[in-house]
Amino acid sequence: MYVGTDLARAPLGTHLTLLDSPAPESVCQRLSSLGLRVGTRFSLLQKTAGGGRVALVNGSRIALGADLLGQLRAEVAR
Amino acid sequence: MxxxxxxxxxxxxxxxxxxxxxxxxxxxxxxxxxxxxxxxxxxxxxxxxxxxxxxxxxxxxxxxxxxxxxxxxxxxxxxxxxxxxxxxxxxxxxxxxxxxxxxxxxxxxxxxxxxxxxxxxxxxxxxxxxxxxxxxxxxxxxxxxxxxxxxxxxxxxxxxxxxxxxxxxxxxxxxxxxxxxxxxxxxxxxxxxxxxxxxxxxxxxxxxxxxxxxxxxxxxxxxxxxxxxxxxxxxxxxxxxxxxxxxxxxxxxxxAPAEHARTFSDTVDRWVTAPVLGPLIFLGVMWLVFQITTAVAAPLQDLLDGLFAGPVSDGATWLLGSLGLGGSWVEGLVVDGLIAGVGMLLTFVPLMTLMFVLLALLEDSGYLARAAVVTDRLMRAIGLPGRAFLPLIVGFGCNVPAISATRILPSARQRVLTALLVPFTSCTARLTVFVMLGSVFFGPYAGTAVFAMYVVSIHLVVLAGLVLRRTLWRTMGTDPLIIDLPAYQVPTLRLTASVTWVRLKGFLQTASGIIVATVCAVWLFQSIPTQPGQAFGEVPVAQSAYGVAAQAITPVFAPAGFAQWQTTSALVVGFVAKEAVVSSWAQTYALEEPSGADPGSLGERVRSDFDASSGGHPVPAALAFMVFLLAYTPCVATLAAQWREIGPKWTLFGVAMQLATAWLLAVAVFQVGRLFW
The missing domain is CATH 3.40.50.300 (P-loop containing nucleotide triphosphate hydrolases)
Incomplete structure (x- = not known):
């Protein structure tokens, strides 16, 4: 069970809930407008070239860069 | 556009x-x-x-x-x-x-x-x-x-x-x-x-x-x-x-279903954005685009070339002769200027059409958004976010809208840096020259030679970015990649045709605007005598104002192996628009020949001149010329776009940087290449 891990280490294909993000406010705002905000349920679909991930958020596929993954903490959704 | x-x-x-x-x-x-x-x-x-x-x-x-x-x-x-x-x-x-x-x-x-x-x-x-x-x-x-x-x-x-x-x-x-x-x-x-x-x-x-x-x-x-x-x-x-x-x-x-089922897009993305396979697929797709473009367009180009050099020129000569204008400066302007120049340019319409169709297919299908993901690490290495890839990929079509597209970047410093890198992306106008030189000097390997120019272009973007990032942009931060991936869609014929037509129309408008003006200006300077006793319009090109000016700057290119004034003058014209380089050659060589002599094909004349100027190493000289053409200022329209977006100071800095880079690279390519070819 992964609890409170950053997205770089979160499992693929598992429902996750975003816990918090120490990322800059502008980044959080951008994520928020794409539907990824604290409390959102989402999952990671796959790894991408460059070490990023593709997240499935409310039916949208959002590519997240490797730098960002370490700044987003999530837990496995209950 | x-x-x-x-x-x-x-x-x-x-x-x-x-x-x-x-x-x-x-x-x-x-x-x-x-x-x-x-x-x-x-x-x-x-x-x-x-x-x-x-x-x-x-x-x-x-x-x-x-x-x-x-x-x-x-x-x-x-x-x-x-x-x-x-x-x-x-x-x-x-x-x-x-x-x-x-x-x-x-x-x-x-x-x-x-x-x-x-x-x-x-x-x-x-x-x-x-x-x-x-x-x-x-x-x-x-x-x-x-x-x-x-x-x-x-x-x-x-x-x-x-x-x-x-x-x-x-x-x-x-x-x-x-x-x-x-x-x-x-x-x-x-x-x-x-x-x-x-x-x-x-x-x-x-x-x-x-x-x-x-x-x-x-x-x-x-x-x-x-x-x-x-x-x-x-x-x-x-x-x-x-x-x-x-x-x-x-x-x-x-x-909606409680669970999001894996879609077709997800399945495709597993391959095209994968860590190792993704970049390989990206390179493969780009190679295929340029291979198809050159292989399919070449016979059509030959057909149109024959049409303009033969029946169209002959018809115009006959018509002007029957009007009593045979042998006059009017015939020179029409046949050696407009038809030789614009006609040559129009032969590239099939090539441009194919390139625009393929790029439209990639855009409409949704693949280009994935390309931004795949190239994110590359972009990050030069301090730019993955989004910066978008204006850069647009630059491979045309640098002018690419400069405008830098506005999607959030930071002013990122926009300036990207706008300085865009001119290193090889636009389709440069492709016309690459295809011609590729056919002349590399024969069956023309497609690979052209593809190599695109690889060089990508490396130039990265290297210039790295240098600028570690000097003038040392303190710039970077935003992480966050990009919305659209679902893949089957491109529609209507949309593809529409986008292709818009871009082709833009190309043709350039041809009928800047290019016609340039070709006429070239003809005018080729008609102005520099020695006493010569009449306007009846002067050997080498002794015209055009030839003399070109000869004055030609020695600069001696270390790069292409110090012949016909090529130097084409580079000057290329500063206005790269579409005019080939037409400038055609115009110069057409005027150079005494009446009635067989001028030979344009390719033969170019090869012969490169052979002479390089001391018997035409292939590395041609490569050096292609690299120079790739790296120096794309066109005045791009400069105008830069001036608007990043101001005069950075625009002039960019011009100086591109000229210095172009000359140094061309010299390096020729000096190393002559050891092998």
């Missing part, structure tokens, strides 16, 4: 104040519907089909593509709506009773996820929607929302509904939603959102009449009351309220 009226972002009075819908069916004209026409703004998150909808409604043709950031300027077009039930309100109407029209000025605003701007483009959208006085706002906002991911599209709607603005939701991608098992009930969704909702398919032009009817209804009625929001300034609390409202609307108006 957009052909609709492009508006500068600083011009905030572009929305014609026209609060009234009192408009005669015969009003309007030109771009937009005239001063009395109502103004409808098209807004929405990037990649929701907004620009495609604009094109379908106006026919004004903006650049469209299945990836974010396509609309980087505000375009305006005339939307002619018709309805039998309309009531014209003008005083002296002459409308046909059976079919009355309302001309609407449709404004396509840059894509924005919200009213909280993260780039100059989004700032412009916010400014034009809510930052201007009430009487300058659009009469109606049509918000394009992607039905397959409705919740994300509705954040902007939530913010707009907090203000007294008449809005209408246009649901796009309904077919994609249906494939994912999502059904949308527009009527119920409309009730939940408090504004009209119309389902459309702009790619196939379905539902547009219903949209027109809803817009006309909306223009006639009052703006709905703003939805109530908590009286707080706390952003988190406001966001909670917005997302709660969105969730309620989505729950009421749609039904």
């Amino acid at each position: 957009a052909t609709a009226e492009q508006q500068r972002p600083r011009v905030l009075d572009l929305l014609v104040p026209a609060p009234s819908v009192k408009a005669c069916c015969h009003s309007g004209g030109g771009v937009g519907g005239g001063p009395e026409a109502p103004v409808v703004a098209l807004v929405g998150a990037p990649n929701t089909g907004k620009s495609t909808l604009f094109n379908a409604l106006t026919g004004a043709r903006v650049t469209m593509g299945n990836w974010p950031g396509t609309t980087v300027e505000v375009s305006r077009g005339l939307w002619k709506t018709t309805t039998a039930a309309a009531t014209c309100t003008c005083d002296e109407c002459t409308c046909d009773d059976a079919e009355q029209r309302l001309d609407i000025t449709l404004v396509d605003l840059p894509g924005a996820y919200s009213l909280d701007p993260h780039s100059p483009d989004e700032e412009l959208t916010r400014q034009l929607l809510v930052g201007v006085p009430d009487d300058e706002r659009p009469d109606l906002c049509v918000v394009a929302c992607d039905a397959s991911r409705l919740a994300n599209s509705l954040y902007l709607v939530a913010q707009l509904r907090e203000r007294r603005l008449p809005i209408l939701v246009a649901l796009t991608m309904v077919d994609v939603a249906a494939k994912r098992g999502i059904t949308v009930d527009p009527a119920t969704l409309s009730q939940a959102l408090g504004c009209p909702v119309v389902a459309i398919d702009p790619r196939r032009r379905a539902g547009l009449e219903a949209l027109a009817a809803a817009v006309r209804d909306g223009l006639g009625g009052p703006a709905p009351a703003p939805r109530p929001v908590p009286s707080t300034t706390d952003q988190l609390e406001l966001d909670d309220d917005r997302f709660g409202w969105i969730a309620g609307a989505v729950a009421a108006g749609t039904s």
Whole structure:
């Protein structure tokens, strides 16, 4: 069970809930407008070239860069 | 390139104040519907089909593509709506009773996820929607929302509904939603959102009449009351309220499977964005594009070349001779100037068409958004976000819109850096010269030689970026990659043809504008004598003002192996536009020959000159020339775009940097290459 891990280490294909993000406010705002905000349920679909991930958020596929993954903490959704 | 009226972002009075819908069916004209026409703004998150909808409604043709950031300027077009039930309100109407029209000025605003701007483009959208006085706002906002991911599209709607603005939701991608098992009930969704909702398919032009009817209804009625929001300034609390409202609307108006099934796009993405395979597929796709382009276009080019060099030139010579102008300067201008120059340029139309078709297919399919993901690490190495890839890939089509596309970047320093790197991307105008030299010097390996230029181009972008990043841009931060991946779609014939035509038209307009002027200027300077006793128009090219000026700067290129004045002068012409390089050669060599002599093919003459100037090493000299052509200033239009976007200081810095880089690389390529060839 992964609890409170950053997205770089979160499992693929598992429902996750975003816990918090120490990322800059502008980044959080951008994520928020794409539907990824604290409390959102989402999952990671796959790894991408460059070490990023593709997240499935409310039916949208959002590519997240490797730098960002370490700044987003999530837990496995209950 | 957009052909609709492009508006500068600083011009905030572009929305014609026209609060009234009192408009005669015969009003309007030109771009937009005239001063009395109502103004409808098209807004929405990037990649929701907004620009495609604009094109379908106006026919004004903006650049469209299945990836974010396509609309980087505000375009305006005339939307002619018709309805039998309309009531014209003008005083002296002459409308046909059976079919009355309302001309609407449709404004396509840059894509924005919200009213909280993260780039100059989004700032412009916010400014034009809510930052201007009430009487300058659009009469109606049509918000394009992607039905397959409705919740994300509705954040902007939530913010707009907090203000007294008449809005209408246009649901796009309904077919994609249906494939994912999502059904949308527009009527119920409309009730939940408090504004009209119309389902459309702009790619196939379905539902547009219903949209027109809803817009006309909306223009006639009052703006709905703003939805109530908590009286707080706390952003988190406001966001909670917005997302709660969105969730309620989505729950009421749609039904979707509990689990998101793996889609076709997911399956494809497993391969094309994969860590190792993704970059390889990217390189393979790019190689295939250029291989197809050169292999298919070459026979068509030969055919057209023969047409212009033979029947067209012979016909013009005969016609001018029968008019008593044979052997005069008029014949020189027409045959050796216009036909030799523009005619040669037109032979590249098949090549350009193929390239534009392939790029349009990649854009419309959705692959280019994945390419931005795959190249993110590369971009990050030079301190730029993955989004910077988008203007750079546009640069491979044309550098001018690519410079404009840098506006999608949030930071001013990132925009300057990207605008300085864009000229190193090899545009299609340079491709014409590469293909010709590739055919002449590399024979069956022409496609690979051309592809190598693109590889060099990518390396130049990276290396120049690294150098600038570690010197002038040492302190610049980087934003992480966050990019919305659209669903893959089968490209439509109409959209591909439309985008191709827009770009081809832009190319031809350049040919008939800058190029004709350049070719005529070249002919003029080739006709001006520099020695006494010679008459205008009857001077050997080498002794003309053109030849003498070119000979003066030619020694600079001796270390690069192409110090022949014909090539140097072509480079000077190429500073104006790269499309003119080949035509300049054709023009010079045509004039150089004494009347009646067989001039040989252009390729033979070029090869012969490279052979002489390189001391018997024509292949490395040709490679050096290609590298120089790749790296130095693309064209004056690009300079103008840079001047506008990053100012004169950085533009001049860029020119100096490109010239220095081009010369050093060309010398290095020739000096090393001559050891092997």
